[in-house]
Amino acid sequence: MNPDSRHLESVLHSDIPLTREMGVEVLDWQDRCLRLRLPLAANVNHKSTMFGGSLYCAAVLAGWGWLHLRLRELGVDDGHIVIQEGQLSYPLPVTGAAIAQCLPPEDKVWERFIATYQRRGRARLTLRTQVFNAGSEAPAVNFSGQFVLHR
Secondary structure (H helix, E strand, O other): OOOOHHHHHHHHHHOOHHHHHHOOOEEEOOEEEEEEEEEEEEEEOOOOOEHHHHHHHHHHHHHHHHHHHHHHOOOOOOOOOEEHHHHHHHEOOOOOEEEEEEEOOOOOHHHHHHHHHHHOOEEEEEEEEEEEEOOOOOOOEEEEEEEEEOO
C-alpha cells in the first residue's frame, strides 16, 4: 500500500466510522485509478450476497476517495467534498469480496471542474464507479455520482 492509499484509508476510518465496520480497505491508488475492497462477511444480506446499501456506499466512497486524493495531489485542501446525487444499477449479485473502482474523468472535464472551483469556490463533478466481484471483469454495480466541492 502506498502512502496515498494509507492516508485515504486513515481518513475514511476516522472521518466516516461506518467504513471501519464495513471493513473497507484501500487497495491502491495508481495511474489516477482508485480501488477499494469490501469483505462479504461484514456486508452480507439475508441471501448470502452483499447488501445493496454496502454496495452503494462502496461506489460513493470510491468516487469521494478518488476526488479527495486527486485534490490532495494538486494541493487543494480548502474544500469539502459531498455527494449531491447518484444513480446506481445492480446487474449482478456480489457473492464474495467486492472491489470498487473509480477511474478519472476526461482531462477537459477535470480542468473545467478545477477552474470553476478556483473561480467560484464551488464546483460539481460527475464520477463513474463500478463494483466487481473480486476476480471478475463483469461489473456487478454501475454508479454515476455528482460530487460537489465547496469552500
